[in-house]
Amino acid sequence: MKIEYEIVKPDKGSSFRLLHHKMVRESDFVWQFHYHPEYEIVFVPQGSGTRHVGNHLSTYHQGDLVLIGSNLPHSGFGLNSSGLHEEMVLQVKPEFIPLHFAEMNQVESLLDRARYGISFYGTTRDHVGDIMAAMVHQPPFQRMIRLLEILEKLAGSEEYTILNSSIVSxxxxxxxxxxxxxxxxxxxxxxxxxxxxxxxxxxxxxxxxxxxxxxxxxxxxxxxxxxxxxxxxxxxxxxxxxxxxxxxxxxxxxxxxxxxxxxxxxxxxxxxxxxxxxxxxxxxxx
CATH class of the missing domain: 1.10.10.60 (Homeodomain-like)
Structure with a gap:
């Protein structure tokens, strides 16, 4: 097990990065912790695996949606996945999110909670997952609009679980x-x-x-x-x-x-x- 600092580069013509992975689980998947200043939203459309965020370790089944705070160490969500594993990952620098606007008060509270890692479920996971799936095929400006929509939906949701009780520095x-x-x-x-x-x-x-x-x-x-x-x-x-x-x-x-x-x-x-x-x-x- 290693702890690595990951350097995240935005997509061309964009202020953040959107990744879309499809892979078949490998038995020798490396249990590697990494961290970065960017907020990260991970959506797994379906399947099972292990979420390891901070000191929280648990399984997910039939998909997952997790918000990971700035510099919170975590492993890749393909860990212990079964068969075909698909995930979409949004990585956003803190300075990109316009928290100085009054309309972003709820989002600011959401990002404060994200320091502990947040798992979302129910209709929140389904709706945000649909938005992220659509973003894969959209141009940069539309992706930016969709990102703000995602933050608004997560900030207003009550369908979530806080993953850690304390913060790993x-x-x-x-x-x-x-x-x-x-x-x-x-x-x-x-x-x-x-x-x-x-x-x-x-x-x-x-x-x-x-x-x-x-x-x-x-x-x-x-x-x-x-x-x-x-x-x-x-x-x-x-x-x-x-x-x-x-x-x-x-x-x-x-x-x-x-x-x-x-x-x-x-x-x-x-x-x-x-x-x-x-x-x-x-x-x-x-």
Whole structure:
């Protein structure tokens, strides 16, 4: 797992970027965190996958719509997707959005909430998804009008869920990137076995108490919770394969199936068997 700063360049003749991807899920999809100053709106028309925004980790089924705030770290939404994956992504620089107008008060409140990541559902997701799909085929000026329409619809919607309770600081992530990368690489290499906080602390030249404080302050999550999230993320990938729940449990570094099931449900809001069943049925449809 890596944390990367992404440089976003607007489309030619436009003040923002619109991406449209269609791909078949690859089993070796890289779990890569990235961040950028631009606000990002991600629409997945259909299918399933994992949303990883800030420290929030959960699955989506039959499509998704998420607003990601400026500099909020996140992974690509193709993670753990099944079959054909399609997504549309709008990336907009903060200075492009005219918040100084009185008419934008609701939008300003929306963007303030976006710092935590927001998932939209229901008719809001459907309406905004239709607008984004139409934007793919429109010229720059029409896209700009549509973008303002999207912001207005999201700002007035009550069909949403806030994804994080606290904010991951990109400034701290950047400042301590080298240290964190050593820790992440260690967990990535050893997650199937015994991950020891003493070894992680030694890698960055800190005592265990100092390391635990440093990691929690920088990432807004404890080291043990991070390891558990990483293992659960790996288990999601393996659940696409023809393996039993117990096999996956032990391959991901857990030594108790009951605990694995309980932790998986706590993090992903469904059991491993329910997750496996859903991705299987969606794969058949695809």
């Amino acid at each position: 990109p400034a701290l992530l950047s400042k301590h990137k080298a240290r964190l990368q050593k820790v992440f690489s260690y967990v990535e290499k050893e997650y199937a076995g015994e991950v020891q906080v003493q070894k992680a602390a030694a890698l960055v030249g800190l005592s265990v108490p100092s390391f635990c404080n440093f990691f929690k302050k920088t990432t807004q999550i404890t080291f043990s919770d991070f390891v558990n999230q990483y293992r659960i993320q790996k288990s999601c990938m393996l659940l696409h394969q023809d393996k039993s729940i117990s096999e996956i449990c032990f391959e991901c570094g857990f030594n108790n199936v009951t605990y694995f099931n309980r932790l998986f449900k706590q993090i992903m809001n469904e059991t491993p068997s329910a997750f496996k069943k859903k991705i299987g049925s969606l794969g058949e449809v695809a």
